[in-house]
Amino acid sequence: MTNDNMLAVGRIDYANAWPLFHYVNETAMAELGARVVAKIPAKLNQGLLNGELAMSAVSSFAYARHAEQYLLLPDVSVSSIGSVHSILLFLKKPLDQVREGVIAVTNASATSVNLLKVLMSIHLEGEPTYETMEPNLDNMLEHADAALLIGDPAIHASWRGTDLQVIDLGKMWHDFTGLGMTYAVVAVRKEAAEHCHDTIAAVHQLMMASKRNSLLNPEPLVQQACEELGGEPDYWRMYFRTLKYDFGERQQAGLRLYLKYAAQLGLLEREPELEFFK
Numbered sequence: 262m263t264n265d266n267m268l269a270v271g272r273i274d275y276a277n278a279w280p281l282f283h284y285v286n287e288t289a290m291a292e293l294g295a296r297v298v299a300k301i302p303a304k305l306n307q308g309l310l311n312g313e314l315a316m317s318a319v320s321s322f323a324y325a326r327h328a329e330q331y332l333l334l335p336d337v338s339v340s341s342i343g344s345v346h347s348i349l350l351f352l353k354k355p356l357d358q359v360r361e362g363v364i365a366v367t368n369a370s371a372t373s374v375n376l377l378k379v380l381m382s383i384h385l386e387g388e389p390t391y392e393t394m395e396p397n398l399d400n401m402l403e404h405a406d407a408a409l410l411i412g413d414p415a416i417h418a419s420w421r422g423t424d425l426q427v428i429d430l431g432k433m434w435h436d437f438t439g440l441g442m443t444y445a446v447v448a449v450r451k452e453a454a455e456h457c458h459d460t461i462a463a464v465h466q467l468m469m470a471s472k473r474n475s476l477l478n479p480e481p482l483v484q485q486a487c488e489e490l491g492g493e494p495d496y497w498r499m500y501f502r503t504l505k506y507d508f509g510e511r512q513q514a515g516l517r518l519y520l521k522y523a524a525q526l527g528l529l530e531r532e533p534e535l536e537f538f539k
């Protein structure tokens with residue numbers, strides 16, 4: 262089978278999504294006629310939209326924006342209930358000034374940038390201006406009063422031990438709403454769901470098994486994270502334990518409220534129904 266004939270499955274190229282893919286065996290995927298493509302969320306969001314990818318882990322916001330074209334895989338997501346540790350706002354000035362200041366935001370994200378906008382407008386009643394930039398903390402803070410980073414770059418910046426104030430958006434959302442937040446979902450293009458139903462169902466099962474194995478046996482992920490990304494084993498144990506990979510009622514309630522606020526602010530055209538692949 263050539264690459265072009267294989268079902269392209271997008272994987273988020275950050276540690277936060279490793280548990281959904283770590284134990285997905287490449288040979289098993291190849292036997293199904295599927296291949297994994299790893300990229301940052303913004304690129305996956307684009308790839309799913311233009312059909313380069315048949316299914317992908319994508320920003321939950323990107324799913325919502327084009328929900329009429331997609332179905333959601335059940336029981337898989339990247340979520341947190343409270344702190345997430347890798348969606349961080351670094352502040353050069355007090356929050357009170359940042360609320361009316363300039364915030365540089367990473368160009369890798371869709372969900373977190375809009376989560377920041379929801380929190381700034383609705384929770385903090387602020388009206389900052391936003392500037393989209395490459396995720397480089399020093400450059401961002403040269404231009405702005407605060408900087409939003411996600412994923413591995415956020416984790417690395419949080420280890421630098423600066424005197425900046427750091428706000429975890431998962432925690433701020435939880436403090437504000439009492440709910441969890443879903444940053445990524447796995448979405449399937451509707452025509453792929455129709456034409457490749459059984460392959461997609463089989464890939465879903467591999468991801469479910471990976472999620473379970475990662476919870477039961479996180480040490481290989483912890484070790485790989487230390488080797489590839491640095492840091493201490495205890496940090497990664499805490500990180501993988503804190504993130505939630507299910508997509509049950511608890512996660513969906515948080516996501517629905519976020520989407521409702523995003524629609525209210527005009528960030529989304531409308532609040533979509535969550536429609537699932539069966």
Ligand SMILES: C=C(O[C@@H]1C=C(C(=O)O)C=C[C@H]1O)C(=O)O
Nearest residue numbers: 320347370371372373411412444
């Ligand atoms: C937990 C995280 O969530 C990620 C945040 C995303 C976004 O902001 O669009 C997209 C995918 C998620 O995996 C993270 O960035 O660390």
